[in-house]
Amino acid sequence: MTADPDTFERRAAAARERLRERGDDGLVLFPSRNLRYLADHGEEPAERHFLLFVPADGEPVFLVPELSGEQVREASWVTDVRTWGDAEDPVPRIADIAAELGMDAGHLLVDDTMWALFTQDLRTALPEATFGLASEVLGDLRVRKDDAELDAMERAAAVADETVRDLRELGDGAVGLTEAELAAEIEDSLERHGGTGVSFDTIVGAGPNGAKPHHHHSDREIRPGEPVVLDFGTRVDGYPSDQTRTLVFGGEPDEQVREVHEVVQEAQQAGVDAVEPGVTAAAVDAAAREVIEAADYGDEFIHRTGHGVGLDVHEAPYIVAGNERELEPGMVFSVEPGIYLPGEFGVRIEDLVVVTEDGCARLNHTDRGWEC
Amino acid sequence: MTADPDTFERRAAAARERLRERGDDGLVLFPSRNLRYLADHGEEPAERHFLLFVPADGEPVFLVPELSGEQVREASWVTDVRTWGDAEDPVPRIADIAAELGMDAGHLLVDDTMWALFTQDLRTALPEATFGLASEVLGDLRVRKDDAELDAMERAAAVADETVRDLRELGDGAVGLTEAELAAEIEDSLERHGGTGVSFDTIVGAGPNGAKPHHHHSDREIRPGEPVVLDFGTRVDGYPSDQTRTLVFGGEPDEQVREVHEVVQEAQQAGVDAVEPGVTAAAVDAAAREVIEAADYGDEFIHRTGHGVGLDVHEAPYIVAGNERELEPGMVFSVEPGIYLPGEFGVRIEDLVVVTEDGCARLNHTDRGWEC
Numbered sequence: 001m002t003a004d005p006d007t008f009e010r011r012a013a014a015a016r017e018r019l020r021e022r023g024d025d026g027l028v029l030f031p032s033r034n035l036r037y038l039a040d041h042g043e044e045p046a047e048r049h050f051l052l053f054v055p056a057d058g059e060p061v062f063l064v065p066e067l068s069g070e071q072v073r074e075a076s077w078v079t080d081v082r083t084w085g086d087a088e089d090p091v092p093r094i095a096d097i098a099a100e101l102g103m104d105a106g107h108l109l110v111d112d113t114m115w116a117l118f119t120q121d122l123r124t125a126l127p128e129a130t131f132g133l134a135s136e137v138l139g140d141l142r143v144r145k146d147d148a149e150l151d152a153m154e155r156a157a158a159v160a161d162e163t164v165r166d167l168r169e170l171g172d173g174a175v176g177l178t179e180a181e182l183a184a185e186i187e188d189s190l191e192r193h194g195g196t197g198v199s200f201d202t203i204v205g206a207g208p209n210g211a212k213p214h215h216h217h218s219d220r221e222i223r224p225g226e227p228v229v230l231d232f233g234t235r236v237d238g239y240p241s242d243q244t245r246t247l248v249f250g251g252e253p254d255e256q257v258r259e260v261h262e263v264v265q266e267a268q269q270a271g272v273d274a275v276e277p278g279v280t281a282a283a284v285d286a287a288a289r290e291v292i293e294a295a296d297y298g299d300e301f302i303h304r305t306g307h308g309v310g311l312d313v314h315e316a317p318y319i320v321a322g323n324e325r326e327l328e329p330g331m332v333f334s335v336e337p338g339i340y341l342p343g344e345f346g347v348r349i350e351d352l353v354v355v356t357e358d359g360c361a362r363l364n365h366t367d368r369g370w371e372c
Numbered sequence: 373m374t375a376d377p378d379t380f381e382r383r384a385a386a387a388r389e390r391l392r393e394r395g396d397d398g399l400v401l402f403p404s405r406n407l408r409y410l411a412d413h414g415e416e417p418a419e420r421h422f423l424l425f426v427p428a429d430g431e432p433v434f435l436v437p438e439l440s441g442e443q444v445r446e447a448s449w450v451t452d453v454r455t456w457g458d459a460e461d462p463v464p465r466i467a468d469i470a471a472e473l474g475m476d477a478g479h480l481l482v483d484d485t486m487w488a489l490f491t492q493d494l495r496t497a498l499p500e501a502t503f504g505l506a507s508e509v510l511g512d513l514r515v516r517k518d519d520a521e522l523d524a525m526e527r528a529a530a531v532a533d534e535t536v537r538d539l540r541e542l543g544d545g546a547v548g549l550t551e552a553e554l555a556a557e558i559e560d561s562l563e564r565h566g567g568t569g570v571s572f573d574t575i576v577g578a579g580p581n582g583a584k585p586h587h588h589h590s591d592r593e594i595r596p597g598e599p600v601v602l603d604f605g606t607r608v609d610g611y612p613s614d615q616t617r618t619l620v621f622g623g624e625p626d627e628q629v630r631e632v633h634e635v636v637q638e639a640q641q642a643g644v645d646a647v648e649p650g651v652t653a654a655a656v657d658a659a660a661r662e663v664i665e666a667a668d669y670g671d672e673f674i675h676r677t678g679h680g681v682g683l684d685v686h687e688a689p690y691i692v693a694g695n696e697r698e699l700e701p702g703m704v705f706s707v708e709p710g711i712y713l714p715g716e717f718g719v720r721i722e723d724l725v726v727v728t729e730d731g732c733a734r735l736n737h738t739d740r741g742w743e744c
Contacts (some may be wrong), residue, residue, distance in 0.1 A: 047686050068585075120504075
């Protein structure tokens with residue numbers, strides 16, 4: 001992260017203030033994006049109890065495996081780092097720490113992604129506590145990106161844009177490659193342009209595979225004239241990119257492909273045009289959906305229009321019917337309508353946008369057409 | 373997976389039988405290794421409810437996002453696949469399905485890794501149900517590997533062995549590389565020899581970084597004469613490898629490094645020698661630990677001796693003091709003692725072993741010394 005160390009303490013202070021306002025007693029985090037957001041800790045979840053207790057009042061306490069103690073003490077602004085050994089039962093330690101912090105009989109918010117293995121132990125250790133989700137407090141903080149976050153996401157988007165350019169340059173050179181081979185090319189290109197790994201499993205959906213929105217890639221070879229859904233991203237300073245283009249590599253697409261692609265492009269533009277502060281997430285979804293419904297493909301647009309993007313590649317705000325949350329400057333989300341014709345093909349077009357004071361700005365800047 | 377499709381139905385039948393024996397009412401799984409084990413589903417967890425209900429009596433039911441419906445129907449032996457749309461609340465659907473399957477007021481076992489986001493919704497939808505962990509039933513099935521699983525793990529171990537050979541060939545060519553650069557070399561080598569991705573974050577711990585068991589890699593350059601902890605793995609047919617060597621690239625290690633390395637090698641051999649059916653996991657831990665304690669490094673061996681390996685790179689049986697579980701043929705786990713001298717260096721040596729009818733066999737076959 002490019003964020004300076006104080007950033008994390010500032011975020012934790014804001015979280016504690018919000019806990020107090022709501023009357024909650026504390027957060028219990030494990031290796032999650034929330035932990036990264038508050039404590040700059042990037043470890044993946046594993047089977048050992050690795051917990052950060054953040055009381056509404058008082059200083060946070062880490063309880064981590066002995067073998068992680070030295071690293072956490074070196075890296076974290078949290079000064080109270082306690083360890084437990086592999087031959088020890090961590091449950092009584094949880095009970096002791098929670099009691100010491102006044103969290104043992106309170107309402108505690110746990111990571112939305114916390115494993116049942118740990119929530120069950122929290123319930124065992126703290127039979128009088130009640131539980132909610134950390135997103136109730138941290139979601140509101142994380143949803144508005146600060147300058148360092150926006151900078152990282154712009155750079156991550158720029159890497160993805162470079163890869164879209166590489167794909168267009170490849171052009172009919174992609175015909176005959178398998179989806180898996182093209183996915184490997186994409187991942188190489190992302191690394192070459194400065195990305196770190198992928199932010200989600202790369203999607204290359206050629207022809208009928210494009211009609212399955214969460215298809216990843218297969219040994220199917222790419223054929224001339226067919227649309228290929230290309231949805232991928234990487235990370236820069238921990239923040240992801242995520243955009244989709246649907247390209248035709250070599251040959252000419254048929255009339256229906258052209259028509260559907262045109263409709264999705266218009267829907268995507270309508271969604272982006274609808275974004276400004278005060279508008280609801282649902283209204284953005286509706287704006288994109290109306291274009292597709294008007295073209296009689298409403299039943300083939302089988303997902304929401306978008307999702308927030310931040311440390312998590314899917315987070316609030318979800319751009320979906322029923323979400324009456326009003327957009328605010330600094331929110332970043334995808335606008336990605338699609339049309340899926342099972343057994344035939346699919347088209348999806350996606351950019352990330354950031355809400356500005358009077359509208360929005362796209363983070364992705366490559367052409368949205370099918371032509372290479 | 374190389375397993376044939378019937379394998380998954382057979383596993384599910386065994387799981388249901390065990391649920392009935394225990395008097396549990398069903399499993400609720402989400403995208404997890406358990407779901408892969410029972411239903412050959414390899415998706416990563418995400419924010420949409422993607423659940424498999426497996427009643428103790430009766431047929432399983434999938435409830436998946438609309439956009440995944442076609443894929444799940446195509447790929448799964450489970451024939452009852454229901455979908456929910458993004459604009460819908462899945463909680464009432466959960467309540468309905470559980471009631472239909474007689475699971476709404478029962479004792480349900482959820483994935484150990486299930487996110488709180490979903491366990492909270494299960495508690496909301498099913499206020500009369502009680503909850504345990506799926507490992508209570510599936511752990512016992514998954515802990516004994518079948519032939520297809522062992523075959524995949526042997527091939528994954530062979531890939532890791534090839535990479536150890538590549539590292540030794542690199543020899544003093546590694547001096548001056550950063551840990552991160554060497555990690556990239558390792559990951560390239562794993563792919564080149566037929567692995568898919570990494571089974572966990574590659575560890576390259578040079579000099580003092582080797583004293584932090586869960587250090588990944590940094591920009592520190594590798595120096596002649598210092599020990600470098602190299603702990604990495606890849607996947608073959610979904611199954612991981614995981615082994616560790618501590619090598620010296622160029623130059624000569626000092627006396628203490630030689631001594632510590634020798635002690636760890638002996639401890640690792642003692643751990644492996646202790647493995648046979650009927651012996652407890654704790655006894656294997658003790659066998660390795662005694663060697664290190666006898667050499668006066670007991671306080672510097674700050675983790676358990678090993679962990680089971682299967683679809684999860686860390687799973688039962690854990691080779692740790694207090695675990696009185698008896699070893700059985702077909703169990704696969706790591707034997708990986710280490711000595712960590714903070715600020716100086718660390719040494720860890722790890723092989724996977726499979727318990728056989730009368731002892732065990734190592735899955736890794738490269739030299740365990742420090743010499744390149």
